[in-house]
Amino acid sequence: MKKSRLIATLAAVSMLASSFAPMAQAGETEAASDPSEWPVVSVDVLSFTDGLDRKDEVQQALNDYLVSINAGVQAEFVVNTWGDRNNNLTMLLSDKDNPIDLFSWRFYSSVDALVKNDQIISLEPYKETYPDLFTMYPEKVYKTCQIDGQQYSLPSADSFCNFTAYMLRKSVAEDIGVADMDGKKVSLDELNDILTKAEEAYPDQAWWGDMKATNVIGFDTLGDDYWLGVLQNRGIGAKEVVNAYKTDEFKNWCEQTKWYNDNGMIPADPENTVPTGTLYRDLVNSGGYLDGYGIEYIRSLLHGQGDTGEGDFILLQLNDNVGTNASVFDGWCISSLCKNPDAAMKLLYLMTTDENVCRYFTLGIEGVTYKVDENGCAWMADGVDDSTLGWNLSAPWKYPNQCLSLPYNTDYANYYKDMQACWTDDSIQYSDGMGFIFDSSPVYDQIKACQMIVDQYRDALLYGEVDVDEYLEKFNEELDDAGINDVIEEKNRQFQEFLKNSAS
Amino acid sequence: MAGNNKVFRRVANVIMVILCAMAVIPFILLISSSITSEQVISQSGYSFIPRQIDFSAYKYIWLARKGIVRAYGMTILVTSVGTVCSVFLTTTLGYLLSRKDLVGRSFLSFFVFFTMLFSGGMVPSYIVWSQIFKVTNTVWGLILPNLMLSAFNVILMRTYFTMNVPDEILEAAEMDSCGQAGILFRIALPLCKPMLATVGLFSALTYWNDWINGLYYLTRAKELQTIQNVLNSMSNNVQFLKDNASVSIGLEFSQHIPTLGVRMAIAVIAVIPILVIYPFFQQFFVKGIVIGGVKG
Numbered sequence: 081m082k083k084s085r086l087i088a089t090l091a092a093v094s095m096l097a098s099s100f101a102p103m104a105q106a107g108e109t110e111a112a113s114d115p116s117e118w119p120v121v122s123v124d125v126l127s128f129t130d131g132l133d134r135k136d137e138v139q140q141a142l143n144d145y146l147v148s149i150n151a152g153v154q155a156e157f158v159v160n161t162w163g164d165r166n167n168n169l170t171m172l173l174s175d176k177d178n179p180i181d182l183f184s185w186r187f188y189s190s191v192d193a194l195v196k197n198d199q200i201i202s203l204e205p206y207k208e209t210y211p212d213l214f215t216m217y218p219e220k221v222y223k224t225c226q227i228d229g230q231q232y233s234l235p236s237a238d239s240f241c242n243f244t245a246y247m248l249r250k251s252v253a254e255d256i257g258v259a260d261m262d263g264k265k266v267s268l269d270e271l272n273d274i275l276t277k278a279e280e281a282y283p284d285q286a287w288w289g290d291m292k293a294t295n296v297i298g299f300d301t302l303g304d305d306y307w308l309g310v311l312q313n314r315g316i317g318a319k320e321v322v323n324a325y326k327t328d329e330f331k332n333w334c335e336q337t338k339w340y341n342d343n344g345m346i347p348a349d350p351e352n353t354v355p356t357g358t359l360y361r362d363l364v365n366s367g368g369y370l371d372g373y374g375i376e377y378i379r380s381l382l383h384g385q386g387d388t389g390e391g392d393f394i395l396l397q398l399n400d401n402v403g404t405n406a407s408v409f410d411g412w413c414i415s416s417l418c419k420n421p422d423a424a425m426k427l428l429y430l431m432t433t434d435e436n437v438c439r440y441f442t443l444g445i446e447g448v449t450y451k452v453d454e455n456g457c458a459w460m461a462d463g464v465d466d467s468t469l470g471w472n473l474s475a476p477w478k479y480p481n482q483c484l485s486l487p488y489n490t491d492y493a494n495y496y497k498d499m500q501a502c503w504t505d506d507s508i509q510y511s512d513g514m515g516f517i518f519d520s521s522p523v524y525d526q527i528k529a530c531q532m533i534v535d536q537y538r539d540a541l542l543y544g545e546v547d548v549d550e551y552l553e554k555f556n557e558e559l560d561d562a563g564i565n566d567v568i569e570e571k572n573r574q575f576q577e578f579l580k581n582s583a584s
Numbered sequence: 585m586a587g588n589n590k591v592f593r594r595v596a597n598v599i600m601v602i603l604c605a606m607a608v609i610p611f612i613l614l615i616s617s618s619i620t621s622e623q624v625i626s627q628s629g630y631s632f633i634p635r636q637i638d639f640s641a642y643k644y645i646w647l648a649r650k651g652i653v654r655a656y657g658m659t660i661l662v663t664s665v666g667t668v669c670s671v672f673l674t675t676t677l678g679y680l681l682s683r684k685d686l687v688g689r690s691f692l693s694f695f696v697f698f699t700m701l702f703s704g705g706m707v708p709s710y711i712v713w714s715q716i717f718k719v720t721n722t723v724w725g726l727i728l729p730n731l732m733l734s735a736f737n738v739i740l741m742r743t744y745f746t747m748n749v750p751d752e753i754l755e756a757a758e759m760d761s762c763g764q765a766g767i768l769f770r771i772a773l774p775l776c777k778p779m780l781a782t783v784g785l786f787s788a789l790t791y792w793n794d795w796i797n798g799l800y801y802l803t804r805a806k807e808l809q810t811i812q813n814v815l816n817s818m819s820n821n822v823q824f825l826k827d828n829a830s831v832s833i834g835l836e837f838s839q840h841i842p843t844l845g846v847r848m849a850i851a852v853i854a855v856i857p858i859l860v861i862y863p864f865f866q867q868f869f870v871k872g873i874v875i876g877g878v879k880g
Contacts, residue, residue, distance in 0.1 A: 348625075
């Protein structure tokens with residue numbers, strides 16, 4: 081009798097246990113009852129200037145919140161200043177004892193390189209556990225973070241498309257009679273006419289921006305900062321990889337910047353001058369190029385800049401909204417040395433889907449580092465300034481889903497809603513090269529040789545400091561000698577294969 | 585003959601004046617640029633005499649004073665501890681190698697000399713210090729790697745002992761039953777003050793200027809960074825702004841960064857302490873390096 085009771089009890093316990101089992105899916109972290117036993121995931125946090133004084137405070141607030149929702153995971157912030165980010169991440173990703181678990185690749189590396197170096201793990205096993213993470217954005221966006229069809233990185237939310245606008249100081253625009261063109265689309269020739277008038281009226285000022293304006297030149301660089309093989313027409317309908325430095329577009333752009341330089345439209349030492357807000361505040365600069373998905377978005381970026389000197393800027397749109405590989409700015413990965421990838425994925429999931437978790441990263445602590453106005457926009461909290469803030473509010477785009485944050489330092493309440501609308505806007509065109517990742521290993525030596533030559537020549541051309549015909553010819557000769565044709569040929573071969581696979 | 589000497593001296597003086605000017609002129613430009621308005625630099629480039637004096641670059645650094653003061657403290661701590669330990673180890677090894685009766689002296693000397701020609705390399709060193717000695721994110725990461733002695737300093741020290749401490753004195757001490765430690769510290773070292781100052785200065789300079797160890801071993805504990813790391817980080821941040829111009833627009837803080845002047849101000853701040861200390865060591869330094877450099 082006793083024996084049968086015992087068996088019955090064991091059977092009941094077994095059934096009870098098995099009924100709870102489906103609640104924990106593969107890869108999902110089950111929370112221990114004691115939060116001190118939860119795994120701690122180290123996560124990459126960006127700082128622009130120095131260490132973040134409120135790091136511990138924000139980390140504690142986030143962890144308190146994670147406990148309150150029984151997340152089963154806690155976070156440890158690892159601050160990387162953007163200047164040292166490259167080196168620091170390399171060290172952290174090789175530290176077997178205490179590696180960084182979750183990080184993003186922007187300003188550090190590419191998904192391709194991270195996979196080749198065995199620095200990150202595939203996220204494929206988590207597709208079933210967190211399916212919503214892998215269906216939020218257009219399919220082409222996910223492809224930019226895939227290698228051999230496997231998802232290695234989760235793209236960070238953004239518009240995934242942009243156009244280029246030219247910003248011109250409003251007071252200047254009013255003086256030369258073009259203020260009413262604000263928000264309109266203009267050609268480069270029309271812009272040059274405007275700049276000529278502006279220069280005549282204000283000869284001491286510069287009208288300078290980022291001279292590597294690939295959108296204006298018309299390249300999809302396929303993620304290669306050295307432009308060793310690009311698609312023309314920003315990749316729309318492009319079926320062939322070409323040598324950027326032998327295209328008419330590049331030569332025309334160099335002649336354009338030479339014209340800027342010859343007419344005193346750029347600062348004295350452009351290669352060593354950083355186009356930060358200081359130049360706008362001091363009235364050294366009164367124009368420049370900016371990329372964004374919408375005019376109001378770009379305007380809010382400028383407002384976020386703070387004091388830009390005398391008044392506002394007008395914006396002149398130069399081209400259309402297009403998505404390229406370069407429009408996927410960032411993505412998050414799990415380090416291959418991570419000791420608890422399930423917990424890391426859980427934290428990544430919360431960073432992407434829980435607005436409270438997201439805002440600890442993007443804005444810090446409400447009332448301490450930021451406050452919210454009646455429009456739902458965030459501003460720096462009362463009683464703090466730049467030097468006492470202790471947290472970085474200027475880089476929401478660094479984190480997995482900025483769209484869960486609040487627009488910061490702007491009145492543009494639809495900042496993120498309009499950004500999200502781009503994901504489902506059928507009118508936006510995408511480059512045919514979106515998702516193409518070049519395997520550079522077959523032509524590694526040629527690429528390294530070409531990169532050295534690009535470093536030597538390109539900036540002088542892009543800043544209009546040399547005779548274009550003479551210098552460009554020499555530049556191309558050296559690139560030919562270094563083997564750029566091998567690079568283009570190989571890239572083209574892989575691109576054709578990519579197109580074929582995409583079609584099928 | 586006397587005429588030739590006179591001509592030689594004049595030519596030598598002219599050459600030395602030119603060499604000195606070449607060393608000093610960039611420094612003047614550095615200081616001048618650091619106190620020139622960002623606007624003027626952007627519009628007209630650098631100049632020896634500031635057209636418009638402006639201390640914005642120093643104000644920007646002043647904003648980060650909390651970190652800078654802490655970093656100076658770390659630098660002083662690391663330099664002091666590191667220099668004392670380094671001089672001690674260099675001296676003891678140099679003394680040992682100077683003793684003619686040391687068994688295996690040639691082998692040990694070659695062993696030291698060999699490291700002047702070939703080093704282990706960055707990656708093996710990093711693995712040893714981080715994986716075996718676990719110095720990552722500790723103050724030891726700033727001190728221990730530089731304690732692996734400079735072979736050049738050891739050879740200077742050994743040569744100095746050989747040339748300037750007569751064997752007879754050491755033998756007399758031995759006959760008076762003085763131990764080897766006593767001979768070193770009570771007899772040999774008092775005769776080696778110029779060389780101690782020289783090696784001390786070399787070590788101090790190495791520790792003061794070192795930023796590589798902080799870069800490699802302080803991946804999390806940024807509060808342990810030395811002044812060179814902080815200044816290097818500031819400089820890298822400014823460079824990063826330049827390389828990512830499109831990102832810098834829209835960043836609220838970027839309006840406060842005098843990017844050109846701040847690099848110059850950083851260099852001035854980093855070099856001033858050494859400029860202040862150097863004259864006090866100079867007399868020992870020259871004497872030490874001349875005597876120690878003679879083949880022993």
